[in-house]
Amino acid sequence: MTRTGTGDDPEDIADLLLRVARKIQLAEPGEGIDLTHLEGMVMTRIDDEPGITPTDLRAALNLKSSNMSATLRSLEAKGLIERTRDEHDGRMVRIRSTPFSAENLTRVRAGWAEMLSDLLPDATETAHLAAVLRRLDAGLG
Template sequence: MAEDLAVPLFDLAWLLPRTIGAERDPRWVLPASELEVMRLLVRRPGASVNDVAAGLRLQPANVSTTVRSLEARGLVERRRDERDGRVVRLHPTALALEHREQQEASWGEALSRALEDLPPADAAQLRAAAPALRALAATLARE
């Protein structure tokens, strides 16, 4: 039953950013709205405010406020669309991408430690499921 998978995946999605590799440096502790916008922009650089709002099911005004905060932190930059100068595209900065890379490495290390607390067979099954979970995420991202 898909619910048997959906519920633990949802629980993990909620728990992971709060427990695995939690930020110790206050500069990088971002509110949930900023984390969501950054997650989307890392995967879809060049999105407009309206694209981000639609993708996250938020109001464009709320996304604009969030983007201003991210700009002030040096994590997002606005660029005019080359084909239509009226449109502004949002891009993660080099600093944001560097931090994301470090954060992902930290998540991997912390998750490895957490997997060591599980029975070896469970840990092996979870590691083996990674490609299928990536494919599922890609499928859901297209919907």
């Protein structure tokens, strides 16, 4: 089977989205800390749900416990997350991103903006693309 990526069918759109995502991910993060794909997914979920538990995070991303533990250790070592005991149940751990993580994300997003600004010069086209991508993101869970 040959992948052409030249059609407008859903499978071609998926292929194009993956190609673009890989190119964005492989681009230098500028001044930001380089994250693996998995670390990026975990950070996005933590930012979306501050205070999420490791168990809920693992379930949401459908990861093995060992992969989740290793990823959280790596993110903690990079200074991007902090683990705290739940104030109501001391046995439970909550995960939040750090202020350093927010600064890092700002730097990375600035690099993305610089990389894409010349490619998305039309505000109407950009707004439409953003709406479509948000719909896909919400629809895929």
